[in-house]
Amino acid sequence: MNRLRRDPRAERLAAETLGAAARRRLDWSQKGTGAAPAAAMDAAGPGTRIVEAPAFLVFAVVDAPRDHLTAQDRQTLAAAHVLVGNGGAVVMVRAAENAAESGADRTLPLEVDPDPDALADQLTDLIAHFQPRHVLWPESEVGGDLARRVAVRLGEPLFCGAEQISVNSVRRPAQGRRIERRAKPPRFITLADGAIASYAGPRCEARLIEAPPRKAHVRAHLSVEDAHAHPAATPLAEADFVVAAGNGVSDFDAFRRLVSALGATPGASRMACDAGLMPRSAQVGASGTVLAAHCYFALGIAGAPQHLQGVANCENVVAVNTDLHAAMIARAALAVVGDAQAVMPALLALLEAEA
Amino acid sequence: MKALVLLSRGLHPVSGKPCLPRADAQAARLAASLNRDAGGLHAGPSCETVCEALGRGLTQLTHLRLDGDPVPALVASLRDLKPDVVLAGPRGQGGEDTGLVPYVIAHALGWPLIPHAVELEAVDGGLRVTQALPKGARRFVTAPLPVLVTAHSGAPSPLPFAYGRARAGRIHEREAFSPPAAPDGFETRPYRPRPRVLAANVGAHARGRVLINPDPHDAAREILAYLRELGVFGQRSPT
Numbered sequence: 001m002n003r004l005r006r007d008p009r010a011e012r013l014a015a016e017t018l019g020a021a022a023r024r025r026l027d028w029s030q031k032g033t034g035a036a037p038a039a040a041m042d043a044a045g046p047g048t049r050i051v052e053a054p055a056f057l058v059f060a061v062v063d064a065p066r067d068h069l070t071a072q073d074r075q076t077l078a079a080a081h082v083l084v085g086n087g088g089a090v091v092m093v094r095a096a097e098n099a100a101e102s103g104a105d106r107t108l109p110l111e112v113d114p115d116p117d118a119l120a121d122q123l124t125d126l127i128a129h130f131q132p133r134h135v136l137w138p139e140s141e142v143g144g145d146l147a148r149r150v151a152v153r154l155g156e157p158l159f160c161g162a163e164q165i166s167v168n169s170v171r172r173p174a175q176g177r178r179i180e181r182r183a184k185p186p187r188f189i190t191l192a193d194g195a196i197a198s199y200a201g202p203r204c205e206a207r208l209i210e211a212p213p214r215k216a217h218v219r220a221h222l223s224v225e226d227a228h229a230h231p232a233a234t235p236l237a238e239a240d241f242v243v244a245a246g247n248g249v250s251d252f253d254a255f256r257r258l259v260s261a262l263g264a265t266p267g268a269s270r271m272a273c274d275a276g277l278m279p280r281s282a283q284v285g286a287s288g289t290v291l292a293a294h295c296y297f298a299l300g301i302a303g304a305p306q307h308l309q310g311v312a313n314c315e316n317v318v319a320v321n322t323d324l325h326a327a328m329i330a331r332a333a334l335a336v337v338g339d340a341q342a343v344m345p346a347l348l349a350l351l352e353a354e355a
Numbered sequence: 356m357k358a359l360v361l362l363s364r365g366l367h368p369v370s371g372k373p374c375l376p377r378a379d380a381q382a383a384r385l386a387a388s389l390n391r392d393a394g395g396l397h398a399g400p401s402c403e404t405v406c407e408a409l410g411r412g413l414t415q416l417t418h419l420r421l422d423g424d425p426v427p428a429l430v431a432s433l434r435d436l437k438p439d440v441v442l443a444g445p446r447g448q449g450g451e452d453t454g455l456v457p458y459v460i461a462h463a464l465g466w467p468l469i470p471h472a473v474e475l476e477a478v479d480g481g482l483r484v485t486q487a488l489p490k491g492a493r494r495f496v497t498a499p500l501p502v503l504v505t506a507h508s509g510a511p512s513p514l515p516f517a518y519g520r521a522r523a524g525r526i527h528e529r530e531a532f533s534p535p536a537a538p539d540g541f542e543t544r545p546y547r548p549r550p551r552v553l554a555a556n557v558g559a560h561a562r563g564r565v566l567i568n569p570d571p572h573d574a575a576r577e578i579l580a581y582l583r584e585l586g587v588f589g590q591r592s593p594t
Contacts, residue, residue, distance in 0.1 A: 065489065066586055075552070114494075117467065141489050145470050148458040157539065160453040164549055173546050176366050176449045181541040194551030222467060227485065227493040235509075238491030241587040262588050265491075294490075295587040297578075316585055318578055324567065333563035334581045336574045343578070346571035350579060 047202045051105050054089035057132040060104070061123065063142045064096035068294075071315075072138035072191070074198035077103040079165045079191050081199055083134050091132065092206070093123065099206035103199030106209050114224040120149035122214065127154065129212045139190040147190045159183065161192045231265050236282065236289040239265035241297075242314075244284055247271040248300020248321060248340045252278070255299065258344050261351045267291070269301045285310035300340035303328030356477050356500075358386040358393040359438040360413060361429065361457070362405040366449025375407040378444030380513030382506040385475050386442050387412030387514065389482075396432060398425035398533070402526065409524030410516040416524060419531035426456060428531040430463045439500045440482055445470065445507070461503040469496055471507040 060080040062073035069077075073096070080090040081103050092104035099107050108126065113119050123146065127135060137147040139161045151158035162170040163180075170189060171182045236242065244267035245255045259266045268278035270285060284291060286306040296314040301307065303319075303326055311317060311331070319332035320340045329335040336343060360383050365376035386393035395416040397405045402418040409416055417436070419428050433441060446454030461468035473493070474485035484496045487507040566574060582588040 063489075068586070116470075141471060141487075144454070148455055149468075152455070152458045152462040158453065158455060160455070174451055174543075176368055176371065176452070177546045177548075178371070179543050180546045181539075181543060183539075183541045197552045222469075223497045225495050227495055234491035238489075240490040262582070264588075292490075295582065295585050297582070316587075318581060320574070320578075324565075329565065334578065335563065335565045336569060336578065337565065337567045338569060338571065338574055342571040343574050346575035347578065350572070350575045 049105065049202045049204045051089040051205075054105070055087035056089075057091050057106075057130055058084050058088055059091050059093050059108075059127070059130075059132040059135040061093040061135065061137045061143065061146065062096060063138060063140055064094050065142075067096050069096045069098060069102055070138070070140070071198070071313075072140055072143075072193050074102045075193070075196050076136050076138045076143075076191050078196050078199040079162075079189075080134070080136050081201065082165055082167060082196065083136075083185060085167065088133065090204070091130070091209070093126065100203050103201065103204050104206045105204045107206050108209050108211060111214070115222050116145055116149060117222075120146060120153060123150050124153050125215060126211060133187070134185060135188050137188075137190045139192050144190055147188065151188050156188055157186060158188045158190065159186050160190050162189050163192045163195050165189070165191065165196060231263050232260065234265050236265060236267060236284070237292065239291070239293050241265065241295050242267045242284070242291055242293045243297040243299065244268055244282075244301060245272050245278065245299050245340075246301030248302075249344070250341060251344065254344045254348065258348055258351075261348060262297075264297070265293075267296075269307055270304070298328050298332070299344065301328050302326040303331060356389055356440060356482075357436075357438045358390045358440045358442065359433070359436065360386045360393065360395045360408065361441060361443040361460075362395045362397045362408050362416070363444065363447050363450070364397070364399055364401075364404045365447060368448065371449075373404040373449075375405055375411070376444055376448040377513060378446070378448070378506055378508065379405075380408065380411045381508075381510045382442040382444055383408045383412045384511055384514050385472065385504075385506055386440070389440060389475050389477055394438075396429065396436070398428050398432075398531065406521065406524070406526065407516065409526075410518060410521030412514045414520075414524055415527065417527045417529060419529050421531040421533045423533040423535040424537075425533060426459050426463070428533045429456075430460055432529075432531070433460070433464060437501075439502075440475070441466075441501070441503045442472075443503070443505050445505045457503055457505050464501075464503075466501050466503050467498050468503045468505070469498055470505045472504045473507050473510045475504065 058080045060076045063070055084090050089105035090103060091106040091108050092099055093108045093110055095107055095109040110122055137143040147158055159170055162172050164171045169182055170185050171180050174181050241264045243259045243262060243264040246269035249255050266282055267284040268282045270283055272278045273280050273283045286309045290310050291314055293314050295316040296311050297318045299320050317332040318334045319328040320336045320343050321329055322339055324337045362379050365374055367374045392414050395408050395413045398419040398421055400422055419432055421428055443457045446452050469484045471487045472484045473487050476483040481497050481499050482502055484504060486494050486496050487509050
C-alpha cells in the first residue's frame, strides 16, 4: 500500500536508452553499444552523470540541518537540474550526506555560522566569484531568510515561493492565491514545498570545489545562545523525534520513562487517547496531529489508515508490534515483531547500562 | 524603549475582505510586551483597516498617505521617528506576499534584522529575542539597538480586540510621496491550483528490515543502533 507504483513504460524506456536525457535509439547494428554518451561510462561507475566542463553553474543552497538533506532540499536540487539541462552543473552549496544521490554535480561547502548576516556575506562573495546563472533556495525558515538577505545585498529581484518551475517559466501565487505571477526564470528563486518531485536521475559525482578565501566582513554584534527546550514540551507538529504508544502498551509509566530517556516527544494512537491513558493533544493521525518528524517510533500501534496519514511525512519509522501483518510493520524501515511491553523494559535497561 | 510596528493592509485568507493580518497583530502584541505606549506605522492610501491594531495593543498610529512603493517613505519616516525596535509580520497577506519589505528596510537603514521572533525582552543596551528554529527548537539572540524584528507564526496569539482602546488611540496623518512601483515584467493570470508533490522518499524503503520474535534485548540493541545511525538520539542539537 505504501510501495511506489511500478511504471513499466519508464522501465522499458530506461532499459532502451542510456542516461536520463538521452533520446530513445533503436540498436540497428545489434552490437549492444547504442549511442552511449561518453559521460555515462566513466571511472565513477556506469550510470554516473559526469559534467567535466560545465557551460554555466546553477547554485542550490540547501538548509541541511545536521548535514542531512530535507525533503525540500532535495526538491531544490531537482529544480536546479531542470534549469541546468545538459550543459551546466548543479552546485550544492553547503555540505551534506547523500549529495550524489540527491543530484549534486558539485559541492561547495559553507562555513557554519550562527549569524545569518555572516552567512549571507559568505554567499554573496561566492555568487560574485562563481557567477552562477541561477541561485535556488528552499522557501523554508532558514533558506527563505538567507535568500532575502542575499537578494537585498546584491540589489537583485527575488522570485519568492515558486510553485512550478520549468526551463521557460516559473509561477508563484499572489494576492492570497487569487492570481499567479509568471515569468522567465530570474536569477534568484525560492521554491515552495512540493513544487517538484525529488531528483530521480542517475547518480551525480558531487565533486568538491574549493571556495575562494573568505574576506573579512564587519558584522553586527549578535550574541547567540541555544535554548535547551524540554523535548516533552515541544509541540507535536514541530517535533523531530516522536515515540508513540498504542493499544499494545499497558505500562504507561515505563513508556514515559522511555520517552524521557530517549529525549523524544511523546505521542499516542487514538486508542490510547480514547482510553484516557494519554492526553488528547498527544494524538497522532488524521484527527490528531500530522507529524513532520524525522523519526517516528511506534510501540504497539497496528497502523490504522487514519494513523498512517499522520505519519505520512515521517522519513524513518521504527515499529514494534505483535502482528506481522500490521500496516505499521509494512511501513517501518525497522520492524520488530514482538511484544512492546517486553521491548520497553529491555530498552530502558540498555539505556541505563550505557549511562 | 521605543517600539514601532509596521502594519500592512491584508486580505482575509478565506473571505477576501480587507483585514489586519494575524502576523501583524501578533507583532503588535510583542511590541506591547516591550512598551505600553507602542506605536504603529502604515504607508498606503487609507488606514481604515489597520486601525484595528489600536484595539490590539497599540496606542497610536502614524499614517503615511501615499500611492505607490511604500519602502522609501517608510525608510525616511523611520530615520525621522528614531525608534529602538521595529517589528513587522513575516510577510504581507493579499498583496505580493514576498516578505521582502523588512529586509529592504533593514538593509537601507543598516540595522540588523532578526526573523522568527516569539518573545522579546529588553536587556541592558539591547534586545533579547527568543527565536523559533525549525523542528520546535528555540534560541536566544541578543542584538544591539536599533533593530528590526519579524514575528513568527508561533508567537503568542493576538491580543483580543478592545473597542474602547481602539476609539481612544491617536492617529497621526502625514502626507508622503513615493515613486510608483517599478513594473516587474510578470505576467498575471488567475490562480490555478496544482497538485503538490509529497515527499517522494516516503515509502521508498517500505518493507525495511523485519525482525520476527527476537529476544527483547536483541531487539532493543537493534533499535538503539538504528536511532543512533539516524542521529535523532544521543546528539540532539538545533540546526
